[in-house]
Amino acid sequence: MQSPDAIVIGAGIVGASSALSLTNAGLKVLVIDRGAVSSGTTGAGEGNILVSDKDPGPELTLALRSRDLWFEMQDDVGDSFELEAKGGVVVARHDDGPLLKLAAEQSQHGVTTQKLNQSSLHELEPYLHPDFHSGVFYPQDAQCQPMLAAAQVIRTVIARGGAFVSQAKVTRIVVENGAVAGIETSKGIFKAPIIINATGTWAGELAEMAGSHLPIAPRKGFILVTEPTKKYVFHKVYDSDYVTNVASSDADLQTSTVVEGTRSGTILIGASRERIGFDGSMNYEILRRLAGQATSLFPVLRDVQLLRAYRGFRPYAPDHLPVIGEDSKVRGLWHSAGHEGAGIGLAPGSAALITDAILGRETFMDGSAFSPHRFATVSL
C-alpha cells in the first residue's frame, strides 16, 4: 500500500476494531501482524463482552459503551461472528452479600441487574446445581466468536481501501526527532506518521523498540471445550469468585468457575489466571480443577466429554486497566493494549477512544485513566 495514513500493528480484535474505526473516519489504514488474523490472545479467549464483572469506574464506562458499539459494528460489517446478547448469570457460591452489593453499585452506573432467588435462578438455568439459591442476572452481557469478528472487520477495512499484511514481524520502529516515521518489518519498510500498537500481551516489547516502556505482562489462562451437547447452559454462568480473581494482582494460580454454551453447541469452561511468563505448557491439574468446578455448578456436565483445552496469555497491566493513548515519549505512537481478559468486550470502545484522540475529536468519556503516561515511573 502506498503511504498509509496510519499503521495498526496487531490483527487481533483490538487492532481490527481500531483499523475499522480509523478507516470509517476517512484514514487509509494498513494493518500488519507477525502471524495471521487472531493469532494472539483474540484467538485464545471465550469472546466475552461483559459488563457484569466490572466495578463502577472508567473500565465499566468503557465496557458499557463498547458493548453497544459491538452491535453497531455488527450492523456495519454484517452479521457473521455469532454476536449474541445471551446475558450473564452470576451465582453466589457462599455468602451472596458481596455479589448483591456489587450489583447494587453497578445498577447506579448504567448496568441492568436483576436479583435472582432460588426459583428465578433455576428458571433461567434449569441444569444448575439445586444448592445455588441466589444470583444476579445481567441481560447486557454478550458473547461473540472473536476470531470470526476480527477477520470480518479486517475484510471490511480492506474493502474500504485499507490493506492487511500478514506474517510481517516488526524489527524496528523508526523514530525521527521524537516522532514515529514508520516501521521496518520482515516484509519490508512501511512509512506512516501514525502507528497504533495493538499487540496486546506483546505491547511492551513493541514499546521498547520505540525506546519507550509499557509494563504489560502475560496472565495465562486455560479454557476447556466440551463436545457439542443439547442445550444445558443458557447464559454465561459464573460464580462470584470470578470478579475477585479478575481484580486480584496475585501472580499465583487462581481459578473460578465460568461456564457458557456457544451457538455451535460446545460448552466453554474457564477460567484460570496465573502469571508465569510465556510458559505455554499444559497443566492437567488446572484442567482437572476447572472441570471439577464446572461440574459443581452443572452436575449434568459429568457425563459430557471434553474435546480439547486451549490456553492463552492475557495482556496484564499492573492496575488492570487497558493502555489507550499516545506514548509518553514518542509522538505519533499510540497504544491500545493491556486489556487483560476484557479485550474482546472493550475493543470497539477502545477503538472509538483512540480514533477520537488521534483526530482530536470530542469523545464519549474521559479516558485519562487509560493513559500510557501513568506508567512513566512504574515498572514490574
Added chain:
Amino acid sequence: MSKQISFTFNGVAVQCEEGQSIAAAVINSGTLALRKTRFGEEPRSVFCGIGICFDCVVVVDGVANQRSCLIEAKADMDIESSS
C-alpha cells in the same frame, strides 16, 4: 485370515475383520461419510484419523460423540451417525 465380524451402521450391516476401527470398517464397506454436520448437513469422515479432530464421531450403542477412528469394531455393535 482374521475373524470376520459384523455390525450395523445406520441400520445397514457392515462386515469387517476383527480389530479394525469402526471408521476403517465403514469406509471399507463403501460409505465415506460417517456423519453430517449439525449446521448445513455437510458430509464428514475421517480427517486426522488419530483421535484429535473429532470429525468422525458416531453414536456407539447409544453413546454419542465416540471417535470412530479410535474404537475397534465389535460384533453386533449398533453404530449411528451423530446428529
